[in-house]
Amino acid sequence: MSEVARTLGAAGKGLIQKWEGCAKKRKDGRFDAYPDPGSADGKPWTIGWGSTGADVKKGVIWTQAQCDARFDVDIQRYVREVATFLGTAPTSQAQFDALVSFHYNTGAIRSATLGQLHRAGRFDDAAAQFPRWNQNDGKVMDGLKARRADEAALYISSMPVAVRHPLPIATTDVRVVNAASGLNVRSKPSASATRLGALKRGTPVTVLHDAGDWVRFIYQGNEAWVNDQFLTPS
Template identity: 70%
Template sequence: MLNRKPIFDEVRLLLGRGFVQDEVSRLDGAIDRSLGLSSGAAGPWRLGAAGTALIRKWEGCGRRRADRRFESYPDPGSADGKPWTIGWGSTGPDIRPGTIWTQAECDARFDRDIVRYIEDVAKRLGDAATTQNQFDALVSFHYNTGAIGTATLTKLHRQGRFTEARAEFGKWIYNAGKPMEGLKARRAEEAALYATT
């Protein structure tokens, strides 16, 4: 078993500060991938074309400026505008008002971030029977909600109760306590993909 402490200590020294939890998870994932451990991901899962298209459709790559670069924007459904978002739905401590990226930066961040969501879903599903379309729908759901670890639909899926799991998508339509039309439509598309054989 690799002792990760020296790695984390060195990076902490380079940064001149401690880590936030997202950074710990990402650094752990990078170490796992370099060792061929794939962060505990079960099986050879990859996001399929249908999942990528679904996520990119709903996340969009909005707020394109006249110079063809993209600027960050506040969450349209939250009371305080947080989290600030850019590109294909990217959020994090490095994204705040005034952040500007090129298309290449938006694409690269999506490619980097989606790995963690794929691994999270694979880890939570374990060895449960799962089709590619179910997996893609669950990655889209997790990318938007971050809730694959706590959602009832994950538990139902692991139990093979797919019809009940599909119905759970429709419960995740709220932002700041308000139902959102965009979330209703996205959850409906995720549920439809989940049910497609």
């Protein structure tokens, strides 16, 4: 798929900086690096506008100018990755900005069902995927819930007309159960369907078909369904 030249709009930059914040400001006006507040091990260490990398670790201090300059450099990579993934798929500026914000936070534009649904022209279904990305290290985070709501609102504010296509799922699409208490296996894609069993956290699931909210896979030799909300890409 060919790539279309795209740039991040003002709405996208504003949304990203709103939620990343330029955090841990010191009394002297500079900024300290800090551990990820939602992960069990504090990784990755972060500074400024959500910047991470080998050079960002405990004890690192940057000026505002350094934070701003690093953001300007880092964001180009995320813009490029999203543009490459989307190719020529019909995408409004608002949608592109929302997807870049999502990718900047999750790094999952290639693996997320959200991205695949967008490329297939299933914009309503794609928008419904944003709320599913509300966890960090298996825990629902209020900040992520609010950020996803902002991204979804921006995404649906301008949606082009597109021909819908079947959602392509590779045979090697493997996802992992992220629910701490386990994940119920159902006979049909519905929470009211017969419960066939449960999968423990960390169990890999090879997806045969992605229906948006539910995915079909083989369980004990038979086809079954689990809710995609509790799966993450492996």
